[in-house]
Amino acid sequence: MEYAKLSDGNQMPMLGYGVFQIDDATTERCVTDALEVGYRLIDTAQAYGNERGVGAAMAASGVKREDIFLVDKVWITNYGDGKTYDSIKRSLELLGTDYIDLMLLHQAYNDYHAAWRDVIRAHKEGLVRSIGVSNFDPVRLADLNAFAEEPAVVNQVETHVFWQQKPAHENMVNLGVQHMSWGPFAEGANNFFKNPLLAQIGEAHGKGVGQVALRYLIDMGVVVIPKSTHKERMAENLDVFDFQLTDDERTQIATLDGGRSLIFDHSNPSFIGPWLKSVAESL
Ligand code: NAP
Numbered sequence: 001m002e003y004a005k006l007s008d009g010n011q012m013p014m015l016g017y018g019v020f021q022i023d024d025a026t027t028e029r030c031v032t033d034a035l036e037v038g039y040r041l042i043d044t045a046q047a048y049g050n051e052r053g054v055g056a057a058m059a060a061s062g063v064k065r066e067d068i069f070l071v072d073k074v075w076i077t078n079y080g081d082g083k084t085y086d087s088i089k090r091s092l093e094l095l096g097t098d099y100i101d102l103m104l105l106h107q108a109y110n111d112y113h114a115a116w117r118d119v120i121r122a123h124k125e126g127l128v129r130s131i132g133v134s135n136f137d138p139v140r141l142a143d144l145n146a147f148a149e150e151p152a153v154v155n156q157v158e159t160h161v162f163w164q165q166k167p168a169h170e171n172m173v174n175l176g177v178q179h180m181s182w183g184p185f186a187e188g189a190n191n192f193f194k195n196p197l198l199a200q201i202g203e204a205h206g207k208g209v210g211q212v213a214l215r216y217l218i219d220m221g222v223v224v225i226p227k228s229t230h231k232e233r234m235a236e237n238l239d240v241f242d243f244q245l246t247d248d249e250r251t252q253i254a255t256l257d258g259g260r261s262l263i264f265d266h267s268n269p270s271f272i273g274p275w276l277k278s279v280a281e282s283l
Contacts, residue, residue, distance in 0.1 A: 001013050001014065001015065001040065001241065002014040002015075002218065002241065004178050004221070004223055006130055006153045006154065006178055007151075007153050007176040007177070007178075008130055008153050010101075010129055010130045010153075012041060012069050012101070012102065012130075012154075012178070012223060013040055013041040013069055013223070014218050014223050014224070015039075015041070015214065015218065015223070015224050015225075015226075015237075015238060015240065016039060016040070016041025016042060016043055016069065016071070016223070016224070016225045017030075017031070017034040017039040017041065017042055017043065017225060017226070017227065017234065018043040018044075018182065018225035018226065018227040019031065019042070019043065019044050019048060019050055019053075019054060019227065020045070020048055020182075020227060021048075021227075022048070022050060022053075022227070022229060023049070023050065023053075024049060024050045024052055024053040025053060026053070026229065027044075027048075027050035027053030027054060027057070028052075028053035028054075028056045028057045029057075030057075030229055030234075031053065031054050031057035031058065031061075032057040032060065032061060033231040033234055034234050035057065035058070035061040035063050035068070036061075036231075037231060037234050037235040037238060038235075038238055039234070039238060040063070040067055040068055040069060041068075041069040041070075041071065041223075041225065042054055042058070042068060042069075042070055042071065043071040043156075043225040044070075044071070044072055044073075044095075045072060045073035045075065045104075045106055046072065046073060046074060046075040046078060046087060046091055046106075047073070047075040047106060051072065051091055051094035051095050052094045052095075052096075054070075054095060055094060055095035055096035055097060056096070058070070058095075058096070058097070059096050065097060068101075069101045069102070070095065070097065070100050070101045070102070071100070071101065071102045071103075071104065071156075071225075072091050072095070072100045072102075072103055072104070073103070073104040073105070073106040073134055073156075074087055074088065074091075074103065074104070074105050074106060074115060074119065075087070075106050076106060076107050076109045076110045076112075076279065077110070077279065077282075077283055078115070079105070079110040079111045079112055079114060079115035080110075080111055080114050080115065081114045081117065081118065082118065083115075083118070084114070084115040084117075084118035084119060085118040085121055085122060088100070088103065088118070088119070088122045088127055088128065089127070092127060098127075099126060099127055099128065099129060100127065100128045100129070101128075101129050101130060102128070102129065102130045102131070102132060102154060103119055103122065103123075103128040103130075103131055103132075104131075104132045104133055104134045104154065104156055105119065105132075105133045105134065105136075105152075106134050106135065107134065107135045107266070108133070108135060108136045108137070108140040108144075108266075109276055112133075112140075112144065113144070113147060113148075116131075116144060116148055116152075117149075119131050120148070120149055120150050123150065130153055130154065131150065131152060131153065132152045132153050132154030132155060132156070132177070132178075132180075133152045133154070133155050133156075134155065134156040134157065134180075134182070135156070135157055135158075135266050136152070136155050136157070137168065137266065137267065138167070138168055138171040141155060141171070141172070141175065141177065142175075145175065151175075151176075151177075152177060153176070153177060153178060154177065154178045154180050154223075155168075155172055155177050155178070155179060155180065156180040156181070156182050157179070157180075157181070157182065158181075158182055158183050158261055158262075158263055158264065159179070159181035159182070159183070159184065159217065159222055160181065160183055160184050160185060160186040160192075160213065160217070160262075161186075161195075161198070161213050161216060161217075161253055161256045161257070162186050162189070162190050162192075162256055162257065162258050162262055163186075163257065163258060163259065163260060163261055163262060164220070164254070164256075164257040165179070166257070169220065169221075169222070173221070178223060179220075179221065179222045179223070180222065180223040180224075180225070181217055181222045181223065181224045181225070182225065183263050184213060184214055184217055184224040184225065184226050185210055185213065185226060186262050186263065187262075187263055189262040189263065190262060192209070192210075192213075193208075193209050193210065194209070195209055195256070197252060197253065197256065198212045198213055198253070198256075201245070201249045201252070201253070204249075205243045205245075206243075207240075207243060208236060210226065210233075210236065210237055211236065211237070211239065211240045211243075212245070212253070213253075214226060214237060214240045215240045215243065215244075215245055216245060216250060216253050218240065219245060219250065
């Protein structure tokens with residue numbers, strides 16, 4: 001495993017396992033499998049509804065708590081003075097642990113400054129060890145860190161070979177914020193696993209399309225959290241530390257960058273506006 005050193009002094013694995021869109025019971029089985037094949041970073045979120053399953057798998061795994069890097073995210077309906085803090089306490093109960101390694105604000109909507117103050121409080125009390133955000137564009141990240149008592153040390157954003165996020169990445173590097181990818185396989189979009197360039201490069205190394213894509217992002221300095229519900233694919237996705245891409249191969253993969261979201265475009269008001277309205281109405 002390779003590790004990223006965070007600007008708060010903590011370190012996190014460069015590759016972990018994400019549990020988006022997996023129900024709670026299946027999550028328990030999947031995280032059990034993931035820990036068995038060797039993953040030591042697990043990424044969940046309040047909004048996924050599977051924190052209990054993550055916690056149950058961790059408890060039964062026999063892996064020491066301090067050997068697991070646990071990432072969680074506060075959902076936007078839990079933003080607010082006191083409300084965010086209470087939601088973190090609830091998450092800890094569901095996860096069956098007394099600390100979370102990295103707590104993120106899930107999105108830059110609603111009152112994220114108030115939410116951030118609560119995250120800082122949880123950090124000071126040792127309930128969370130590192131603090132960061134997700135889906136914050138460079139302007140929102142600057143806004144948060146400018147007014148915050150403590151800065152975000154990680155930003156998890158949609159990043160894959162088809163949207164490599166180079167300007168946002170450079171901005172994060174300049175701010176000392178660790179770039180973390182979500183959707184490293186673009187959730188299969190664009191016929192991801194059949195991409196001819198990635199397949200051809202993989203062939204030269206005895207590796208698959210997904211493995212080449214993960215190695216490329218890790219080489220960029222980006223933490224990746226691929227998801228699979230299949231144990232053999234979990235093992236395959238973790239097996240990316242025994243080969244190196246050449247400069248020429250990286251240059252070729254750079255050309256796949258389309259420069260835009262393929263999954264959930266936070267910059268598109270005609271999509272985000274109605275979606276946020278429905279989230280607010282569900283409160
Ligand atoms: P992803 O990891 O890009 O892609 C997952 C898809 O790839 C699944 O359909 C999976 O199918 C397939 N797959 C995985 N490994 C494969 C392999 N070796 N060969 C063929 N197919 C393979 O998508 P994601 O789950 O959206 O993203 C990863 C994690 O990022 C999430 O689980 C979550 O933790 C995080 N995330 C965060 C946000 C955010 O807003 N912060 C948003 C989305 C996701 P099978 O399961 O059938 O193998």
